[in-house]
């Protein structure tokens with residue numbers, strides 16, 4: 001598979017499983033307190049270890065198990081992109097728009113950084129981070145961030 005397509009496929013899988021895990025962290029009462037540590041601050045780096053294990057397994061482990069990368073360079077690109085888009089979604093700074101690559105994908109399919117900030121204000125909206133289709137399917141998409 002071409003490296004660009006491989007990265008795109010990993011990104012889509014990461015966002016799909018990340019969205020489902022995120023939804024599970026909200027809807028499953030025993031898990032909710034671990035995720036709500038993250039909701040106490042709007043930061044990529046404020047997490048309970050159990051929330052981190054669940055989310056990193058969904059966003060990194062599962063996609064890499066389904067689509068193993070053929071090189072360390074591609075692995076680095078995937079980890080770098082995932083980390084920086086997550087950081088971008090916790091800021092309203094202009095660089096977040098560029099890092100999250102929503103300028104590359106037309107029709108609003110790729111979500112701008114303000115999308116996740118809506119989730120921090122309203123935990124019933126915006127469980128996904130990068131692609132609008134998951135929240136559209138879950139009816140949790142709010143059009144204006």
Ligand SMILES: [Zn+2]
Pocket residue numbers: 038042043044090116120
């Ligand atoms: Zn967050």
Ligand SMILES: [Zn+2]
Pocket residue numbers: 022026035039119123
């Ligand atoms: Zn949440």
